[in-house]
Amino acid sequence: MEGSQRNGNLVFAVNGERFELACVDPSTTLLQFLRYHASFKSPKLGCGEGGCGACVVLVSKYDPKLNKVEDFSVSSCLTLLCSLNGCAITTSDGLGNTRDGYHPIHQRFAGFHASQCGFCTPGMCMSFFSALVNADKGNPQVSPPQGFSSLTSFEAEKSISGNLCRCTGYRPIADACRSFASDVDIEDLGLNIFWKNGDSTETKAGKLPPYDPSKDLVTYPEFLKSESITRLDSTRYSWFSPVSIEELQTLLNSSVAENVGSVKIVVGNTGTGYYKETQCYDQYIDLRRIPELSILNRDRKGIEIGATATISRVISFLNEGTDVNLGLYGKMVSQKLAQHMEKIANPFVRNTASVGGNLAMAQKFGFPSDMSTLFLGVDATVSILTVRGREKLKWEELLARPALDSRSVLLSVRIPFKKDGNVLQNFSKFLFETYRPAPRPLGSALAYVNAAFLADVSPRRNGVVIHSIRLAFGAFGTNHAIRAKTVEKHLTGKILNVKILYEAVKFVKLDIVPEPGTSYPEYRSSLAVSFLFKFLYPLTNVDSAVSSGLFDGVGETSVEDGDTSEGNTKTILSPAEQVVESSTEYYPVGEPMKKYGVSMQASGEAVYVDDIPSPPNCLHGAIIYSTKPLARVKSVHLQHQPNSIAEEIIGIITFKDIPRGGENVGALSQFGTEPLFAEDHCEYAGDRIVVVVAKSQRSADVAARTTVVEYDTENIDSPILTVEEAVDRSSFLQGPVFLDTEPVGDFSKGMAEADHKILSAELRLPSEYYFYMEPQTTLAVPDEDNTMVVYASTQFPEYTHSVIARCLGVPEHNIRVKTRRAGGGFGGKAIRNMPAEAQPIDLQAHAYFVPDSSSGQYLNYGAAVSEVEIDILTGQPRIMQSDIIYDCGQSLNPAVDLGQIEGAFVQGIGYFMLEEYLTNEDGLMVTNSTWTYHIPTIDTITKRLNVRVLNSGHHKKRILSSKASGEPPLLLAATVHSATRAAIREARKQLKHWGKLDKYDSEFYLDVPAIMPVVKTTCGLDYVEKYLETLISKPST
């Protein structure tokens, strides 16, 4: 059937429906096709860079030779459509939906209250579904109890470790996923709608929506099997899939590759998540059909990895290898590499990201790669194809060469195995360890530094001798991974003791020097010191090294995975308690209830603004924001674009295009109105200058990203960017009267009588980015007689309404604003400040409840206590437990309030511990992507979060006596920061205890957020050195 039946067309299936496309732009991503060319709206567009998981779908590939289907999750925002010829795609609404009935995953997400705004939910469901399929499909040797999966609780939690959720705080999502696990203790699962008080464990299991792997896991339609290996017509699609190295070589030397800038070699295309494309390629060369490039081989001499092998495949292969007889060295290296690779990116990126792509990014563009460091550590060799032919060389040599040109191809990597030491003669032993401290322990964040160490050592009577040592470091602010050669030289041939280790540690700081401009350079150097200490310190005492088994076999891994153990079950989160007190006074109001429409959110059928089908001839806009704080805009130049983009660009809209009678207004607030567009000059970095309008969003985005804006700052005052500058220049803004504080009690008397007084203090708190998962989106549809229907993801439709009417100069009744739901908002989709002037209006006599204006003034009560551990070598905090008690008044739905409390608390953890909000010298926020802005993930939140929702107080003036639960609990996360501070204080006391370290005893300030560099810096960056000095200075016994 090869090619003939469908004439080289692109054929694939989505949710069982066959698609055959005769032509498509090769740069089209799967997500673009699903959402905008077809009408599969359940995968959402969140970040567009592989970092959030909102777009995750399942891809299934059929291998006719093995008659096997391979299923894996992918980020559809990065996956190119042409790479899916012959594949089947499943989206969350393909699993189940309103019409055909929901999948048990949807039902359990709904029943465990695991979805709030719902924007992340379909992606979560698909990440989990992928894990479920792989655990249960064709796995007859494992038989979990009926209704459960063979997946473990840990695997269930790990499956969603790369998906971001801003609302729920993850605990209920983890519970929904763990409810499928074979090893789950059902009593450990949290609040849900399925169980009643007093149900037995068996009854509870029986009440969960039933899961039947034999019918709930169909992914690849039969009809597609016969078309699974057909080839695309290369020229029609500009998509070349050579099937041999020779064909690839011919292609690279042909006219196709002549115009080198417009041809792209591609495998998983995940690299575009980091290096955003600002150009369109005319032709793509897909390497994945060349069998030689996808090989995975091993023998006792080493491992061969083809360049197109995905990171996930390599991990599975290395893990299998630990069961094969490879010798101690092979087993150890395989295990450690696999453990490290599991922390690279996230599951859905690893499933398509290739090893060769990663190494090419490292070699060509200086990407802070983990692979590169690992392969440098194990002294790998690589095979490459250049215009001169094939060449084999050390990875280290290739790293030192100039960047490969766009016609050079990485073919494979070989990891050589060393011969295990002769145990009888000298007990020589290879040790191999890798390290990657990162803001998120389970991956989904680049490491601050990564490292791979290999040493050949043997025990002697007077100590451990180092025969040879290889110390590879990367990602620390270096163009590529390097070896710490000074340290290696210093250690080679020595018998290790504390003094030699101390000297080596000093040398590390000479070798590992981050390039200028790298953030936290001293912290990164100190991490390098920590790794060396961790690796070698156990060897400084030969007796304990031998007795602890260091010379026996494969040791424990050093890559922190943040796991905890509960009994025999390994989990990320520990069982937590949720106690909700509810009132029966207005039954059923007051009962914990499932939110309406939540199953639809899980299946992805719930409609957000971007899911509304665009009307014919719809135009798309992308805003160009000012990068300067206070400057005149001299000009805006759209750059020359290739034809495909240029044809789609319509033009730009500026303040001059505001219709006559309208007003340049973009927001209303208590400070007055804010202009929609900058006029003669922009006032702050991030001010709106113009909107580029194009026929597609992609073209508008590319044009906006490449537009050049010229500024002029002559005779303009320097901008005010800090509070201190504002005070210096007496530039004050009058706040709204309702925010004025009223004195309570007699302040002077209180101070005079106080036992302890804070005479002066300074508190600096940064901003937090809203990071709602659904980007700001609006669809405006002009209607008859100068009217307009506006679908907006706004939290305040009433103000959106007024602003639009004023801007267009039309009466308010000409504008209709529709807001069905917002995919997160957190105040970020309101206006900049909430107007005070809102007046309650009794519209319909007594059918409309109008709260008394005083009902807005009440006190919220809540308390929390948190327990935190810190790793003084890396600065990594682990939040072991938090206990919250929170008064929601008389809750309307305690399940919703519980979700709000947990979600807000976790958002607070982000604020106090993780979310670094950095601006450049112009005040422009620069940590503005999933690569740089780290909201909490399942592995960075409180392990055990116990919450008690009090049903107290009867504030009769409020609607059914309820109180806000969405915002105030965020502040309770200050306990996590305080506990971290307490842990740091103990670490500093230890330093003092070691002697003459007075400065560490003084009071200290712990910045917000207390990210890893902050924690370690506050503990003392030279902790290791101080410790070693203490040991050296001790009189020997």
Ligand SMILES: Cc1cc2nc3c(=O)[nH]c(=O)nc-3n(C[C@H](O)[C@H](O)[C@H](O)COP(=O)(O)OP(=O)(O)OC[C@H]3O[C@@H](n4cnc5c(N)ncnc54)[C@H](O)[C@@H]3O)c2cc1C
């Ligand atoms: C969200 C996210 C997080 C990530 N986190 C990490 C991390 O923590 N650590 C880490 O090390 N990496 C990380 N990565 C990088 C990831 O590993 C790489 O993007 C991936 O391995 C690239 O493989 P690919 O097949 O998708 O390459 P592509 O995107 O297809 O290609 C990448 C580049 O390499 C070129 N190329 C591809 N294959 C070859 C070849 N065989 N020969 C020559 N050139 C080639 C392409 O032309 C392109 O320029 C992350 C990526 C994402 C999206």
Ligand code: FES
């Ligand atoms: S939208 Fe694809 S990962 Fe965020």
Ligand code: FES
């Ligand atoms: S429910 Fe997860 S982002 Fe809103």
